């Protein structure tokens with residue numbers, strides 16, 4: 001009797017435990033399914049790469065097919081809205097005026113320069129550095145056929161300019177921009193791949209762009225037009241890397257720069273110069 005009732009009690013206890021277990025299990029399942037349906041809170045969901053570039057190359061296009069502009073208007077890891085002003089092809093007759101605007105506005109920028117041998121050119125390299133801007137390598141000769149002939153040819157042109165800048169301005173840049181961008185129609189894709197491998201091996205860091213002025217026409221575009229082109233190509237990105245050109249024809253560039261600085265500072269953006277540590281913006285290769 002005692003044994004029986006004990007067994008009954010035990011059976012009841014086991015049943016109770018099973019029921020409790022099952023209901024707990026159901027509760028857990030219910031909660032799990034609810035949280036799966038709810039939107040991700042402060043999500044750590046796959047942050048899009050910053051590699052998508054909405055720009056086109058310096059002269060001519062092919063880039064737009066591969067661009068994914070919307071995807072990359074991302075939450076950056078540090079919620080800082082940043083603009084990088086970059087100028088290719090200087091130094092030129094316009095560089096001093098560009099530097100004047102930057103000085104007046106107290107804004108740093110990045111100059112991807114070419115090989116200049118005039119006194120003015122040499123002293124402009126120095127002024128760029130002295131006034132706190134970043135000096136980057138573009139190309140000594142900027143002759144597409146020559147530099148994109150092979151990885152060796154590219155490296156030779158690159159080091160020639162690095163030597164020259166070291167001599168003129170006392171700095172040897174490790175940041176650079178490919179003439180035409182890192183995906184371009186001037187270079188054979190296989191050779192370009194070899195060049196990239198070589199540059200990475202040498203510890204060099206390249207930057208493309210995700211906003212551009214379209215300022216490579218035969219004459220200077222009105223500053224407002226360049227300004228609008230940049231705003232349109234930049235969209236609502238929080239990391240905006242702008243390509244402009246620094247050459248004798250671009251006489252409206254200083255005015256455009258002034259407008260850009262006022263506009264983006266008004267929106268809470270900070271202007272920075274590029275460094276080898278800056279998260280690169282690269283065109284996607286395919």
Ligand SMILES: [Zn+2]
Nearest residue numbers: 058088089179
């Ligand atoms: Zn260029």
